[in-house]
Every structure is written in C-alpha cells, then in structure tokens.
Amino acid sequence: xxTLLSFIIFLLSxxxxxxxxxxxxxxxxxxxxxADFKLSVWADPDTENGTFTFYPEGKALKKxxxxxEIKAHPKDQEGPILKSTSLQAVEDKGRYSYNATLPxxxxxxxxxxxxxxxxxxxxxxxTATATIEVTPPGPNKGEFVLYMLPFLVVAAIWLKVIIRxxxxxxx
Amino acid sequence: MIQxxxxxxxxxxxxxxxxxxxxxxxxAEGLWGNPFAPKNLTTQFVWVxxxxxxxxxxxxxxxxxxxxxxxxxxxNALRVFxxxxxxxxxxxxxxxxxxxxxxxxxxxxxxxxxxxxxxxxAWVIVAYFxxxxxxxxxxxxxxxxxxxxxxxQFNFLSSSISPTTVKAKSLSVCESCTTFECLKGVEKDGxxxxxxxxxxxxxxxxxxxxDCTFCLDCIDACPHDNIQVALITPGEELLESEASRSGxxxxxxxxxxxxxxxxxxxxxxxxxxxxxxxxxxxxxxxxEIFGITHPAxxxxxxxxxFLIALPLLLxxxxxxxxxxxxxxxxxxxxxxxxxxxxxxxLFAFVPLLFKIQIPNSWMGLPTHMVTPxxxxxxxxxxxxxxxxVWVKSNEEKSARLKWSATHVILFFLSLWIMSLPMEMxxxxxxxxx
Numbered sequence: 352x353x354t355l356l357s358f359i360i361f362l363l364s365x366x367x368x369x370x371x372x373x374x375x376x377x378x379x380x381x382x383x384x385x386a387d388f389k390l391s392v393w394a395d396p397d398t399e400n401g402t403f404t405f406y407p408e409g410k411a412l413k414k415x416x417x418x419x420e421i422k423a424h425p426k427d428q429e430g431p432i433l434k435s436t437s438l439q440a441v442e443d444k445g446r447y448s449y450n451a452t453l454p455x456x457x458x459x460x461x462x463x464x465x466x467x468x469x470x471x472x473x474x475x476x477x478t479a480t481a482t483i484e485v486t487p488p489g490p491n492k493g494e495f496v497l498y499m500l501p502f503l504v505v506a507a508i509w510l511k512v513i514i515r516x517x518x519x520x521x522x
Numbered sequence: 523m524i525q526x527x528x529x530x531x532x533x534x535x536x537x538x539x540x541x542x543x544x545x546x547x548x549x550a551e552g553l554w555g556n557p558f559a560p561k562n563l564t565t566q567f568v569w570v571x572x573x574x575x576x577x578x579x580x581x582x583x584x585x586x587x588x589x590x591x592x593x594x595x596x597x598n599a600l601r602v603f604x605x606x607x608x609x610x611x612x613x614x615x616x617x618x619x620x621x622x623x624x625x626x627x628x629x630x631x632x633x634x635x636x637x638x639x640x641x642x643x644a645w646v647i648v649a650y651f652x653x654x655x656x657x658x659x660x661x662x663x664x665x666x667x668x669x670x671x672x673x674x675q676f677n678f679l680s681s682s683i684s685p686t687t688v689k690a691k692s693l694s695v696c697e698s699c700t701t702f703e704c705l706k707g708v709e710k711d712g713x714x715x716x717x718x719x720x721x722x723x724x725x726x727x728x729x730x731x732x733d734c735t736f737c738l739d740c741i742d743a744c745p746h747d748n749i750q751v752a753l754i755t756p757g758e759e760l761l762e763s764e765a766s767r768s769g770x771x772x773x774x775x776x777x778x779x780x781x782x783x784x785x786x787x788x789x790x791x792x793x794x795x796x797x798x799x800x801x802x803x804x805x806x807x808x809x810e811i812f813g814i815t816h817p818a819x820x821x822x823x824x825x826x827x828f829l830i831a832l833p834l835l836l837x838x839x840x841x842x843x844x845x846x847x848x849x850x851x852x853x854x855x856x857x858x859x860x861x862x863x864x865x866x867x868l869f870a871f872v873p874l875l876f877k878i879q880i881p882n883s884w885m886g887l888p889t890h891m892v893t894p895x896x897x898x899x900x901x902x903x904x905x906x907x908x909x910x911v912w913v914k915s916n917e918e919k920s921a922r923l924k925w926s927a928t929h930v931i932l933f934f935l936s937l938w939i940m941s942l943p944m945e946m947x948x949x950x951x952x953x954x955x
Contacts, residue, residue, distance in 0.1 A: 377885060408558070443638055446558065495894050502898030506905045512755050517913050 385477035537590030552644025574864020584686035589736035593654035617778035664720035727768035730759035787852030792828035798942035854903025
C-alpha cells in the first residue's frame with residue numbers, strides 16, 4: 352500500500368513537469384467584409400507565444416493576393432508594442448490561411464489590429480480590431496490537483512473492487 | 523438499470539431512428555453545405571461531437587452506439603424483403619480484415635484530411651451505409667459488425683471498460699434450457715420470427731462485452747425472460763482473458779484479437795501524435811534526411827513507426843498473455859484525446875445550427891479545466907493497465923515487471939503527446955454563416 356501510494360505521488364509530481372496542452376484557438380474576428388472578400392481570424396493568445404491564423408474567403412481570391420499585419424498593445428495604452436507580418440499562405444483544399452505569432456510579455460487584455468494588405472502594391476485593403484485576453488497556457492498547479500482528484504478517487508475505488516473480485520474468483 | 527423489455531426496445535428503436543435522421547442530415551449538409559469545415563455541421567458533429575460522445579458514453583454507459591447503429595437499422599429493414607443466403611467465408615471468420623480496415627480508416631483520415639472536408643466526411647458516411655448493407659444483404663447474421671466494421675471493433679474493445687453488459691439473470695435457468703433461442707433465434711413454420719445473437723454469442727458462455735453489439739436480440743428471443751442489461755465493474759472482463767468465451771474462443775490464443783488490441787492501443791497514440799506539431803517536425807526531418815516529401819509516404823512511415831516499430835520495441839519480448847492489459851491504457855488515450863476536442867468545442871455547433879453568435883467562452887469548457895481531465899483519463903488508463911498486470915495474472919514476476927515498464931513508457935508517451943500543440947481541426951466557428 353505504501354509503495355503504491357508513493358508511486359502515485361511520484362506520478363502526480365511528474366505530471367507537473369509536463370507542460371499543459373495548449374488550448375484550442377477561437378475566433379476573434381468573424382466574417383469581416385472588405386471588397387469581394389471576408390476575413391475571419393482565429394487566435395490562441397498564450398503568454399509568450401500568441402498565435403493567430405487569418406482565413407480570408409472569396410471566390411476570386413488567389414494565393415498571392417494578400418498579406419497580413421497584426422499589431423497589439425495592452426488595452427488602454429497607446430501605440431503598437433508588438434507587430435508581426437504574415438506573408439506566406441498555407442493552402443488546404445483550395446483554401447488559404449496565414450499564420451502569425453506575437454510574443455505577449457504579459458497576461459491581461461490586449462487590443463489587436465489586423466491589417467490586410469494587397470501583396471502586389473502594399474495598399475491597405477482593410478483593418479479590423481479586436482480585444483483579446485492573453486493568458487498563460489494551461490492550468491495553475493492548484494487547479495490541476497483539484498481537477499485530478501476525482502480521477503484518483505475513482506482509480507482507488509476501482510482498484511479496491513477489482514482486487515476484491517479477483518480474490519473471490521481465486522477462492 | 524432499465525429492466526423492462528419494452529422500455530429497452532423502445533430506447534433502442536428511438537436511438538436508431540434519431541441516429542438515422544442525423545446521418546441523413548449530415549450527409550446532406552456535407553454534400554451541399556458550406557465547404558469550409560469550421561462552418562459545416564458535418565465535420566463538426568462527426569469529428570468533434572460524435573467521437574467525443576462515443577468514448578464518453580462507452581465509458582459511463584455502454585455500447586449504445588452499436589445498439590443504435592443506423593446502418594443496421596436500414597439493414598434489418600431491407601432484410602424483410604431480401605434474406606441473405608451465404609455464410610461469411612470461414613477463412614475470414616476472424617479480425618484480420620477488420621484490423622486492415624481500422625488502419626485504413628485512420629490512414630484515410632490523415633491523408634485526405636477528412637476533418638477538413640465536409641464532402642469527404644459525407645461520403646465516408648455514405649460508404650459505411652453501402653458497405654454494411656451490401657455485406658449483410660449477402661451474408662447471414664451480423665457479418666459486417668463482427669468481421670469488418672472499424673467502429674464496431676473500436677466499440678467492442680472499448681466496452682470492456684464499460685459499466686454495463688448483457689448477461690443471464692440466472693445461469694441455472696440457462697442450464698435447464700434446451701432450445702437456445704438466445705443463439706438460434708425463434709422460428710415458426712420454417713421462418714425466422716425473432717433473431718438470435720448474430721455475432722454468435724451464447725449467453726451462458728458469454729464473457730461480458732467483446733463482440734457484443736448490444737442489439738438486445740437475445741433478450742427478445744429468450745422465452746424464459748432470463749437475459750438482462752446489468753451493471754458490472756468496468757474492466758472485470760479483462761480479469762478473465764484466459765477463459766474461453768462464446769463466439770470467440772480462448773482470447774489469448776487468438777492472434778487476430780491480440781493484434782487488434784495492439785493496433786487499437788498504438789493507433790490511439792498515432793491518431794493523437796499525427797495532429798501535433800511534432801508530426802510536422804518529423805515530416806520536415808524525413809524530407810531532409812531521406813527526401814520523403816509525399817504525404818502518403820510520410821504517413822506510411824508514421825504508421826509503420828507507431829503500429830509496427832513501437833509495438834515491436836515495447837511488447838515483442840513480452841508474454842502475450844498480458845496483451846489484453848493494454849486495453850485500459852489504449853481506451854483512455856482515445857478518451858483523453860477525443861474528450862479534449864469534445865469538451866473544448868462542446869457548443870461550437872450552436873452558431874451554425876441556430877444562426878446566432880455566442881461568446882467564445884460559451885463554446886466549451888475552458889482549457890485549464892479540460893487539460894487536467896485529459897491527464898486524469900490517462901492516469902486512469904495507466905493505473906487500470908498496471909493493476910491488471912499485477913492483480914489478474916499467473917505470470918512470473920519478471921514478465922509482470924516487463925509489462926509494467928511497457929505501461930509506464932506508454933503512459934509518459936501519451937502524456938507527452940497530449941501536451942504538444944495540436945491542430946484544432948475543423949472546429950470553432952462562432953460564425954453565423
């Protein structure tokens with residue numbers, strides 16, 4: 352019993368060493384219309400590594416028509432502090448997406464500005480803004496233990512029942 | 523548990539009709555709806571919600587999906603007009619074709635990016651209907667379910683962890699039975715009026731859930747009302763892997779079953795890994811070193827790595843008697859993976875279905891809550907597998923230690939994979955189309 356308990360404690364502590372799964376991206380700009388196109392932007396704004404994916408849509412859209420800039424600054428502060436440009440389109444079944452990252456130094460609310468530009472001449476076609484909350488990836492340790500506890504309880508009960516069933520079968 | 527026969531059959535028929543209607547809708551939406559996956563209910567419902575519900579219902583209830591299978595509902599209806607005459611060929615009365623199909627479906631999922639194509643997803647559903655109907659209108663019994671259906675094999679193995687089973691109420695009643703309707707069905711004037719078990723499971727010799735589709739035909743056929751859906755301890759079936767079981771035989775002597783368990787477990791790791799950034803890095807590495815740039819070749823390498831090399835490395839010098847102990851780990855890897863997508867995208871279909879925008883925070887559970895749940899599932903799988911090694915077996919201590927090491931490696935491998943950045947395929951719209 353002591354060995355099993357020690358082993359479980361070792362397992363739990365090792366779980367803290369494994370980084371948490373990065374959460375799914377979510378849309379921050381939805382069907383923003385410009386010219387003959389629409390733009391949606393997904394974000395996964397983790398601290399230190401916020402990722403953004405731009406999804407332009409339009410029947411006449413070609414791979415090298417557009418590029419994107421994204422700028423961000425903490426909410427209620429002036430001027431962009433972070434900036435990134437996305438030039439390369441990723442194609443999947445005739446659809447194009449563009450990726451950019453911003454190294455958010457702090458948590459909290461940030462204003463982002465997405466600028467869509469014509470790749471041929473650099474003209475700005477449209478801008479769209481959104482406010483996002485930058486958060487550290489994954490749960491804090493306290494939450495982690497809290498949400499894991501039910502599983503440990505279930506595992507302990509299950510183990511006890513299985514051992515008892517096995518003993519009954521061998522008697 | 524529901525004890526009334528009528529209630530059980532009402533539930534089964536109700537669920538079958540619901541799933542049939544949903545299937546028709548998803549086919550139509552996939553064929554004619556928005557081709558952009560995050561804006562299409564087919565890709566959302568199939569690759570996020572269906573897979574998530576599948577594992578969670580298997581875990582908390584039982585094999586309801588086989589019970590409510592819409593393919594079989596249609597097949598049973600068509601069998602009123604056409605009775606199959608042939609018996610499934612004896613040389614194929616094993617799981618080998620099912621294993622090939624299972625791996626094939628996983629391969630196609632990656633190669634064709636099924637999660638990103640409503641059209642292909644719809645055709646997968648159509649193909650399933652056509653194959654199930656073609657096979658079961660040609661061959662007697664549930665040949666498609668038992669020998670081919672990849673979802674079925676997944677459900678059979680997973681239901682070894684389910685808390686319910688179909689079993690006899692009293693074995694003494696079975697002992698006095700001489701007509702065996704649970705297996706043979708009921709005939710009148712040479713015509714079958716009630717089916718017996720179409721996967722050849724004889725109730726007194728049936729050991730829980732492997733190969734059981736929860737069709738409840740045995741309950742309907744039994745003249746003594748001696749069969750029930752009962753609660754059991756999840757995983758107790760795996761305590762009896764040495765015993766000979768009806769419709770299967772001695773599990774440990776069936777290479778096809780053992781191989782299926784291996785593919786199921788290592789396929790769980792493969793399916794999760796293929797979605798991660800590490801898979802992309804591996805692709806780049808293979809391109810640089812070996813010049814492999816074709817996606818199909820890369821996938822073949824990945825499949826060989828996870829379904830051949832890794833099992834050879836981790837279990838080839840182990841006692842095969844303990845292969846079934848892989849099942850808890852395998853099932854909970856699938857559960858951790860699919861439940862993550864399901865729980866984080868729980869209500870992502872709402873904007874599409876109801877044409878309303880909802881806040882992002884309403885799309886599903888927050889990641890900081892779901893990640894520990896994922897790890898909790900993996901921990902359950904690991905402890906389940908480990909305890910089976912030590913509780914059930916008569917193996918030598920050295921064999922048990924080797925298998926324990928295997929399970930430790932699988933556990934940390936699954937933790938590592940689940941912690942990697944994953945593509946969120948085809949999910950999260952928040953857009954009113």
